[in-house]
Amino acid sequence: MSSEIARNTSIEAEKVAVKKKRKIKKEYIWGYLFIAPPILGFILFALIPMLFSVYISFTQFDLYNPAQFTGLENYHRLFFEDELFWKTIFNTLYAAVGIPLGMAASLLIAIGLNQKIKGISLFRTAFFLPTVCSVVAITLLWRWIFNSDYGLLNIFLESVGITGPPWLSSETWAMPAMIIQGVWGGLGLNMILYLAALQSVNPALYEAADIDGANAWQKFRHITLPSISPTTFFILITSTITALQDFQRFMIMTEGGPNYSTTTVVYYLFLNAFRYMEMGYASAMAWVLGIIILIITIINFKVGKKWVHY
């Protein structure tokens, strides 16, 4: 008797479980349906073109005529024959010097804008403004600022007794000029992110530190910095990826010159793809660059674990 009851109960339980499973399955379908548009978009507009570009990177392809398979030739040329490619990789990494500079500057400004001053939103808007302006317009403006004879920057330097260099036309100074412009261009967005992070730091921590007699620097070093480290990490990762792909402003401001001193790898890629019509070679470059970015990002994540506090 008792065994029979037990068996009946187990059957009941099984039935319920099956029903539940069906229900879950039904919910799954809905879930998949909801995520379908972005996934489909991704497959169509990112994954398939990407796989295609893998294939293209092993061919000679001028965009108009059918691609011809050439095996590893593009990669061989890239690694062993094209010195310019490695120079552009170097230039790109050089340009990335702007990342820590930009992060420090935007943190500083964010701290300044985190104070309770009259008209604070006006200042915040002013600093954020460059972010919403067109890159082309900003770049053209900066060309004027860097003009060696009449540019704002050199006039300012002259007023403090320094003879400014011919920024954009000097092989030595063109890249520093681009870094300065890049730092300025990135300030707005990073500043806003830092501002949000600063405002979410638990005030109780500062109060406790005050009671313990901590000074301003100690509070910044031991409370603020660790508390905003996830934001710092986020900015680091995104800026690195953006910096390694930077090229539009280089194209407008310097056209990669003089003497290739500001030819970034993506600008070089663009030239090969759309000026010289070597899609295969350009695709190979894109993949080498992609892998470099991947490695740098993985290193960032590994190192990040040591200093990012969640």
Added chain:
Amino acid sequence: MFKINRKWSTFVVLTIVIAIAAGCSAFGGASNSNSNGQSGGVEESGVNDDGKLELSISTWGLPDEVEVFEQLIANFEEDNPDMEVNIVHIPQDYAGKMNTMLAGGTAPDVIFTSDGDFGRWVSAGQFLNIQDYVDNSDINTDAFWDSALNRYKWNDRALGTGDLYALPKDVGPSVLFYNKDIFDEMGLPYPSPEKPMSFDEFLELAQKLTVDENGDGKPEQYGVGPLWWEGFLWSNGGDLLNEDKTEFILNEPQAVEALQYVADLTNEYKVAPDTKSLDAMNADQMFETGKIAMAFNGRWIVPTYRQLDFDWDVAPYPAGKTGEPSGWSGSVGYAINKNTNYPDEAFKLIEYLSGEEGQRIQTELGFAIPTYKDVADEEVFLQSDKKPEHAEVFIMAAETQRPGPWTLTPNNKWLDHLNQKLPELWNGEKSAEELINEIKPEVDRLLKEGNPELFE
């Protein structure tokens, strides 16, 4: 911990994937939008519901240029009631978008092409050979400026010779613009509109026009502005490539001499602002604000300069050893898409646009000079009530000038390399001889790498 790791790595991979995709699509994305909201590709051309044959043509340009173009098209439609022409206006990144439209088969029947893009597209087999059409039409090619017409020729190996693949829409020669007010102020005679200055005379004049009032070694007023060196090179008997276009010959003595002369204007004599080809745009603005007395520029700048608040005029380039002034002229052509289903009708359209009536209407804008020699002599071009006073200088220039160096070969890698290296000459780091000899092997290599068909 493992879980977080996996999550992160997925995130990383996705980021990279998106990053690469974004990087590639920024320029790959074709936009087929046009003023009519249709794609306007060859495949869409055909007879519409009204029984009219619809064709498409691409254009770029500012609103006032497009307006004139629309007027032209309307005139054509009036003459050809059985046809309707859709204008595909691509105001930005024209070459980039046309690349993708051509590759994707959605380019219009008739394609605007700058002389710089022409080589790339014709060598990739994108344009129809129109030589037979031209021969069997009313078009008299002798009436065109040679320099305007020849740049649209292609013989399957080299540009500038062979059959016609496009007809010129216009030709825009470059000349020496000068600020008359500065000349008056300093009591100097204007440059002759007919007789070109010699290099020495030009230098002397530029020195007189350079003013350093406070003596700090940095003039407040420069004699001459952006130096368009090609004109100096050619008029001194030099060239960039040999006749077969198989060798870079800028190292020949006449060429080196001309380049050194141009560099010396800046570095030795300091009559031109630190010449940075990069700052060319700024140098134009320096002329417009009276900081430079003389500047080289093209015909297309005339409508802008007509709004300047000082008086100005034009003179020919100074001439080197050949005694003939030179310089480069820009041009835009009309080509027919190789994939068009209506080549006869498409030719009819470009025949009209590049024909005499089309030329007259376009000339009134003032951006370029007509490709027909006869039309250029007419009041419609000379516009004697408007500046410049000596518009005939442009006609003389059209006669003698050449297409820019970028029209020499379909692949301009070698020229890009030269342009990357030239600043070392312009800023005085190296002499012309030193620099050109140094870069010659690499320029030669790139010339061959980019244009193997020239060496076959």
